[in-house]
Amino acid sequence: MTSSEVNWDAIVIGGGHNGLVAAATLAKSGRKVLLLEAGSDLGGAARTEEFAPGFRVSAVAHLLNRLHPDVVKTLELERHGLKVERADFMPSVALSKDGSLVLHGAYGEVLTGASPTEQSAWKELRAQLLRYAGVLKPFLSRRPPDLAGMSIAEMTGLGQTALALKRLGKEDMRDFLRVLLMNVYDLLDEQLSDDRLKGLLAFDATLGSHLGPRSPTSLLGLYYRLAGEIGGLAGAQMLPKGGMGAVVTAIRAAAEQAGVSIRPASPVAKVVVEKGRAIGVVTQGGETLRAKTVVSATNPATTILDLVGPREVDTGFVRKVKNIRMKGDAAKLHLALDRPPQFSGVDAAGHKGRLVIAPSPDHVERAFNPSKYGEFSPEPVMEITLPSLADVSLAPSGACVLSAVVQYAPYALRAGWAAGRPQFLKAIMAQLETYAPGIGATVRHAELLTPADIEARYRMPGGHWHHGELQADQMLMSRPVSGWSGYDTPLEGLFLAGAGSHPGGGISGAPGLNAARRIIAMRA
Amino acid sequence: MAQATRKKPIASEVDTALEARLAAQPHFRTLRLGTPFQPRIDALGLKQDWYSWAGYRAPHSLWDEELEYFAIRSQAALFDISPMTKYRIEGPGAEAYLDRVTLRDVTRLQPGRVHYTAWCDDDGFVLDDGTLFRLSPTRFRLCSQERHLPWLLDSAIGYEVSIEEETEAVAGLALQGPTSFAILRDAGFAGVERLKVFDLAEFAHDGATVTISRTGFTGDLGYELFVPADKALSLWDRLMMAGELRGIRAIGYTALNRARLEAGLIVANADFTTSEHAIRADRLRMPDEIGLGFLVDPEKGHFNGRRAIFEARTKKKLRHVLVGLEIEGNIPAEHAIVYYRKSQEVGLVSAAMWSPMAKRNIAIASLQRPYGDTIVDDLWVEIYAMRELQYQKLMKKAKVVQRPFIKLDRRTASPPADF
Numbered sequence: 001m002t003s004s005e006v007n008w009d010a011i012v013i014g015g016g017h018n019g020l021v022a023a024a025t026l027a028k029s030g031r032k033v034l035l036l037e038a039g040s041d042l043g044g045a046a047r048t049e050e051f052a053p054g055f056r057v058s059a060v061a062h063l064l065n066r067l068h069p070d071v072v073k074t075l076e077l078e079r080h081g082l083k084v085e086r087a088d089f090m091p092s093v094a095l096s097k098d099g100s101l102v103l104h105g106a107y108g109e110v111l112t113g114a115s116p117t118e119q120s121a122w123k124e125l126r127a128q129l130l131r132y133a134g135v136l137k138p139f140l141s142r143r144p145p146d147l148a149g150m151s152i153a154e155m156t157g158l159g160q161t162a163l164a165l166k167r168l169g170k171e172d173m174r175d176f177l178r179v180l181l182m183n184v185y186d187l188l189d190e191q192l193s194d195d196r197l198k199g200l201l202a203f204d205a206t207l208g209s210h211l212g213p214r215s216p217t218s219l220l221g222l223y224y225r226l227a228g229e230i231g232g233l234a235g236a237q238m239l240p241k242g243g244m245g246a247v248v249t250a251i252r253a254a255a256e257q258a259g260v261s262i263r264p265a266s267p268v269a270k271v272v273v274e275k276g277r278a279i280g281v282v283t284q285g286g287e288t289l290r291a292k293t294v295v296s297a298t299n300p301a302t303t304i305l306d307l308v309g310p311r312e313v314d315t316g317f318v319r320k321v322k323n324i325r326m327k328g329d330a331a332k333l334h335l336a337l338d339r340p341p342q343f344s345g346v347d348a349a350g351h352k353g354r355l356v357i358a359p360s361p362d363h364v365e366r367a368f369n370p371s372k373y374g375e376f377s378p379e380p381v382m383e384i385t386l387p388s389l390a391d392v393s394l395a396p397s398g399a400c401v402l403s404a405v406v407q408y409a410p411y412a413l414r415a416g417w418a419a420g421r422p423q424f425l426k427a428i429m430a431q432l433e434t435y436a437p438g439i440g441a442t443v444r445h446a447e448l449l450t451p452a453d454i455e456a457r458y459r460m461p462g463g464h465w466h467h468g469e470l471q472a473d474q475m476l477m478s479r480p481v482s483g484w485s486g487y488d489t490p491l492e493g494l495f496l497a498g499a500g501s502h503p504g505g506g507i508s509g510a511p512g513l514n515a516a517r518r519i520i521a522m523r524a
Numbered sequence: 525m526a527q528a529t530r531k532k533p534i535a536s537e538v539d540t541a542l543e544a545r546l547a548a549q550p551h552f553r554t555l556r557l558g559t560p561f562q563p564r565i566d567a568l569g570l571k572q573d574w575y576s577w578a579g580y581r582a583p584h585s586l587w588d589e590e591l592e593y594f595a596i597r598s599q600a601a602l603f604d605i606s607p608m609t610k611y612r613i614e615g616p617g618a619e620a621y622l623d624r625v626t627l628r629d630v631t632r633l634q635p636g637r638v639h640y641t642a643w644c645d646d647d648g649f650v651l652d653d654g655t656l657f658r659l660s661p662t663r664f665r666l667c668s669q670e671r672h673l674p675w676l677l678d679s680a681i682g683y684e685v686s687i688e689e690e691t692e693a694v695a696g697l698a699l700q701g702p703t704s705f706a707i708l709r710d711a712g713f714a715g716v717e718r719l720k721v722f723d724l725a726e727f728a729h730d731g732a733t734v735t736i737s738r739t740g741f742t743g744d745l746g747y748e749l750f751v752p753a754d755k756a757l758s759l760w761d762r763l764m765m766a767g768e769l770r771g772i773r774a775i776g777y778t779a780l781n782r783a784r785l786e787a788g789l790i791v792a793n794a795d796f797t798t799s800e801h802a803i804r805a806d807r808l809r810m811p812d813e814i815g816l817g818f819l820v821d822p823e824k825g826h827f828n829g830r831r832a833i834f835e836a837r838t839k840k841k842l843r844h845v846l847v848g849l850e851i852e853g854n855i856p857a858e859h860a861i862v863y864y865r866k867s868q869e870v871g872l873v874s875a876a877m878w879s880p881m882a883k884r885n886i887a888i889a890s891l892q893r894p895y896g897d898t899i900v901d902d903l904w905v906e907i908y909a910m911r912e913l914q915y916q917k918l919m920k921k922a923k924v925v926q927r928p929f930i931k932l933d934r935r936t937a938s939p940p941a942d943f
């Protein structure tokens with residue numbers, strides 16, 4: 001074992017986008033920061049990867065809809081190459097055999113394809129959803145309230161939330177509290193009548209979680225989505241030029257300019273602990289690196305159980321960490337197509353948008369049911385993008401890339417994914433064929449990443465892109481575990497900065513930024 | 525025909541399951557389980573004065589509380605400790621595992637030795653206290669008041685160790701009192717004289733092995749014996765025969781409870797509330813708050829509660845203290861409130877008695893710091909003495925004193941004295 005004589009102020013484990021944001025923010029505060037990434041490329045699940053010769057795609061996350069404005073501002077990402085333009089915002093298309101329905105602008109500023117009654121009902125519901133999501137929004141960019149010992153700043157923060165609630169007015173505030181933990185299915189039933197619109201919203205609310213629209217608290221997922229914003233517009237979404245890897249490139253540029261030393265292909269074997277304090281790491285290569293602060297932007301369970309080891313922390317904490325639910329229920333499909341597919345009844349602009357197959361809330365619920373018993377959906381629901389239509393660099397000339405998130409695909413498939421993958425792919429292709437007849441014949445290559453593949457390839461236990469189910473019991477002060485939601489851990493000098501921490505996953509950079517701010521505030 | 529042959533085994537399976545269920549039905553008629561020694565204890569239990577010890581039928585007293593107590597101090601007393609929770613902890617990682625779970629440094633506990641210890645939850649609150657027997661480099665027995673299997677199993681994540689509850693499989697006896705050594709010698713346990721306090725060794729008994737340790741809960745010369753449950757009765761008989769002329773007597777808990785109080789020893793859920801039982805947040809206790817701070821080893825590696833305990837020490841967050849009291853007069857102050865300057869409530873007595881050995885009125889009490897810690901003068905206890913259907917309220921002066929209240933040379937003398 002060799003020991004480097006360099007002593008770092010902070011070592012960040014994991015070069016996913018949150019690790020990069022944490023490292024860059026710490027370096028900007030004047031700290032000497034080393035970032036260690038296990039893979040040969042940075043970006044984690046936000047990489048752009050070639051999956052077939054000449055075809056490139058955003059690996060897991062394909063839509064940018066919640067990159068936190070504080071991250072953009074703090075790291076000056078626009079100066080480092082991030083481009084967000086109003087023209088890039090894409091519509092959402094609810095595909096249906098009865099003709100499609102389109103949400104234009106930022107999450108349906110304009111709705112087309114629905115009756116006038118439904119349009120006005122949607123206008124009202126959309127405004128309400130955004131208003132309520134707005135109450136929760138301030139929580140994204142700060143530590144969850146610490147119930148044991150709250151600082152004045154934290155009290156003030158909570159006070160602001162209370163104020164935001166009060167500003168809603170009496171009726172609205174009561175309604176906010178009434179619907180907060182509701183299921184999305186019942187709420188949609190109260191206010192809408194168009195199954196296509198309801199199906200789309202039910203899909204969005206449950207995307208990335210082990211919930212069906214009728215599961216209690218499923219509405220929270222929709223709030224989480226709408227609390228995000230891009231280019232200052234809540235609910236807006238875009239496909240970054242060059243794929244998600246381009247966003248990571250911008251963050252990496254900011255990190256490097258701030259002086260972060262980045263070492264890819266340096267997997268960490270162990271966090272070194274002395275007398276209850278994290279004092280550095282040992283790489284799998286056997287090198288010991290010392291630092292005043294160790295920041296883990298990997299999965300919380302991996303960090304505590306594998307890198308630190310259960311011996312260095314208390315039994316109760318190990319219990320909590322082991323109990324974090326993180327079994328992914330979503331798969332990622334990449335298709336290399338000979339030519340762009342034609343979805344029936346969708347115009348050219350729609351094809352550049354987000355195409356959602358979730359024809360009704362009942363359909364989503366039925367798709368969810370088998371996953372409870374370890375089986376995939378026979379008629380899966382999915383969101384599809386065709387990124388090469390707007391960015392020709394992603395596919396050979398004339399050809400097309402299809403990227404889709406498909407539900408439900410339970411991590412622990414009873415039949416095992418080796419046997420299940422070809423069957424699931426068949427079920428997905430059957431759905432696609434229904435909405436884009438002839439697509440099957442144009443498939444040059446298909447890559448289906450099941451949760452098991454996502455786990456292995458991106459070091460995400462359970463293949464869960466939130467690094468822990470994002471449900472009420474694993475949110476805010478209970479994320480990643482109750483009592484330790486403020487990015488610190490029972491080990492002095494060890495912090496968590498990944499999606500497993502508050503507020504959660506998606507390409508937001510918020511956990512990384514909040515963790516870095518916490519570390520900076522502690523030393524100040 | 526084919527149908528008949530297929531049907532038959534199914535029917536008999538159903539029958540077996542049904543029979544098993546029917547057989548288990550009258551379980552509720554056994555309100556309290558018997559221990560492996562129950563036939564002998566039942567025969568001696570003239571007073572029929574039973575209580576429930578961890579679900580087992582245990583005697584408060586068998587024939588006479590006073591004489592049972594004096595059997596401990598003047599003869600030899602035999603006390604059934606089978607209901608005590610016992611865990612077998614074994615494996616190459618057992619030492620490291622127990623070092624992480626418990627407060628004391630287990631690496632310094634030699635094979636063939638026993639130590640008293642305690643263990644805490646993440647917040648540094650005491651889950652229980654107990655004794656840890658090191659039977660071999662890789663095999664331990666942990667004895668405690670409460671049950672802890674889920675906690676012990678969850679604590680084993682990351683260690684090469686197996687944990688098994690052996691409360692039912694292993695019977696236990698405490699043989700305590702001045703003649704206890706002579707009885708064991710006369711019973712033929714050759715070499716038992718070599719056991720120093722907290723030593724243990726294995727001896728042959730009835731085709732099996734009995735583990736004898738020089739330990740106990742009385743502050744007296746004494747031993748504890750652990751034996752497979754099916755050899756329990758023959759062990760009892762062997763001791764009773766050998767002890768006949770040395771005054772051996774079976775005793776109940778009341779007598780033992782007096783002896784342990786004189787020895788200054790505390791009982792979980794009597795003198796403090798264990799953290800998994802406490803409902804009220806202010807009933808939780810850190811080791812320093814129940815006189816067990818001395819068990820905490822700051823030099824050893826990580827152990828459960830370490831962070832919380834040292835933080836409480838540095839930030840002076842310890843709120844309680846457990847003390848020994850000597851109270852004027854001779855009326856036991858059981859569960860009396862402790863006052864400062866006769867007016868301010870500062871604590872509660874959890875155990876009290878007139879000590880025939882110390883010839884003092886003694887008590888164990890929990891006080892709110894700084895009382896009992898830095899302020900030890902002007903403490904009083906209010907005793908309600910029932911006098912023919914009227915309480916006589918006595919305000920008695922209490923003095924904080926060292927525990928144990930009695931110290932007997934014979935407890936530690938090596939070789940043990942032959943009475």
